[in-house]
Amino acid sequence: MLRTVLLTAHIAGGSVALLALAPVLVAAKGKGLHVRAGRAYVYGMAVALASAYPLAVLLPSPFLGGVALFSTYLVGSGWRWMRRDADATAAWGVRGAIAMLVAAAGMVAVGSWQLAGGDGLGVALLVFAGIGGTLALEDLRVLRGARPERRRRVALHLGRMLGGAIATVTAVLVVNVTTDPVWLAWIAPTAVGSPMIAWWTTKVLRPLTRDDA
16 A cells, blocks of 8 residues: 555656656746746655655665665755755755765665676666766865856756756656666666756856856
């Protein structure tokens, strides 16, 4: 019974987040539709992630737990960077980044153990650990300095939120699509989405780079 309730909540929250992605991506950034859809995405992800942790234990599924940790950090960091009181939550950001680094180390350990046992899904955990750890280190580096100007915060916000979107799409693919090798469904959204994040970040920061040149 508990598993059914959690799974229903997980699917419902993930569905809301997935449906909110399109308007989030296409609407003018910082405007009404983008903000409203962004909130729907965050709320949907909150429900999906809150139910993911107990599900990861009940199933059991280290992958679901790993992706939940990865997604929680990305969405939390992306939300924090665009808050007006981001300075007041800097300590929270540092703790979150450190927690992500610890989780990444655990994901590396579990992923390596699974690969050693012949389970190819360990590749996915290693990839997520690398991405999550890299972004956590970037957050720590930025948080050590003065508050970044708005364009930089927008770039950080977009990168983390798009990373969370990649994790959402990954979860949908893994549940509904069978691939050979099995880890392809885990990696494909990251392979497609990462260049999009790089392009979008470059686009946001381009005026700043030009001014500094």
